[in-house]
Amino acid sequence: MLKKFFQNNEILQSVQDGITEKTTSPVFGIFVLSWLFFHWKFVYVALFISEEKIWEFTKGQLKSDYLSEIFIDFSDPWFYALWILPFIFTWIFIWKFPKWISIPAFKKSQKYNTEKLEIKLEEEKKIFQKQLEAVELMGKKTEKEKEIKVQEKEIKELDPTTTWEEELKSVYSDTMVIQAIREGNQAIYATSGRFVTDRSGSSRGYNSYISSESLSILHVSGLIEFVVVPTQEKTIAFTEKGKFFLRRLQKDKIII
Numbered sequence: 001m002l003k004k005f006f007q008n009n010e011i012l013q014s015v016q017d018g019i020t021e022k023t024t025s026p027v028f029g030i031f032v033l034s035w036l037f038f039h040w041k042f043v044y045v046a047l048f049i050s051e052e053k054i055w056e057f058t059k060g061q062l063k064s065d066y067l068s069e070i071f072i073d074f075s076d077p078w079f080y081a082l083w084i085l086p087f088i089f090t091w092i093f094i095w096k097f098p099k100w101i102s103i104p105a106f107k108k109s110q111k112y113n114t115e116k117l118e119i120k121l122e123e124e125k126k127i128f129q130k131q132l133e134a135v136e137l138m139g140k141k142t143e144k145e146k147e148i149k150v151q152e153k154e155i156k157e158l159d160p161t162t163t164w165e166e167e168l169k170s171v172y173s174d175t176m177v178i179q180a181i182r183e184g185n186q187a188i189y190a191t192s193g194r195f196v197t198d199r200s201g202s203s204r205g206y207n208s209y210i211s212s213e214s215l216s217i218l219h220v221s222g223l224i225e226f227v228v229v230p231t232q233e234k235t236i237a238f239t240e241k242g243k244f245f246l247r248r249l250q251k252d253k254i255i256i
Helices: 002-008 010-023 026-038 040-048 051-058 063-071 077-158 161-171 175-190 212-220 240-251
Strands: 224-228 234-238
Touching: 026 040, 026 077, 040 063, 051 063, 161 175, 161 240, 175 212, 175 234, 175 240, 212 224, 234 240
Parallel strands: none
Antiparallel strands: 224 234
16 A cells, blocks of 8 residues: 555655665766775774774773764864765766776777778778789789680681691591591592492492491591582592692502
8 A cells, every 4th residue: 555655645755766866876876986095094984993993992982982083083184185075975976987098999999990990991892802913813814815816726726727727636546437538538539429338239349349338437527528520420529628638648558
């Protein structure tokens, strides 16, 4: 009932809120601490020294009288100083300490943080710049490689013998290709390109025999081309590549 009365009474509630606000205020807290600092002897004697010890020490003086005589002396200027100093200390700590120390220290700290952030951003910018330069170099390298490939392709188109030279190296060890070129050489230069893939058809000497395997090798490798002559059957002829291969093989005495 009493608790509900205090809770429902607006006047008492406002008084309680005011007391709570004042007692929890940093000003009040600093003042209490500073007052205890300057009056610690008074607090110590009042709380921790017994009546008997005061009686014995003062030879018959009560504790309250002793405290009044020693610590509450209105004729002593130091008494007033001990009461003024907590107010001064509280004023300095609450209003001047932040202005003199806390705020400048905070500004300095923020300045250091800003400088560190600027250094970090500057280093990250350098890293990004290096990466960008690397990408540009890679792009230039890629463009250069493309340019070289285009030039190589143009050179090969103008002079395909470079490519043929590389391909010919593998022909020297391939007996099937050599045999196909040998048969193609016989048909082209002995019977003017006329050929048959059936051995019985070459018995009269009008056509040269070429096996179907050799014919496919020559054609797929781009060494021969089929020529259709009017009023005649389809014949074969060496391409420029075929002539190149034949010339080199004859030069090396592989085909005679």
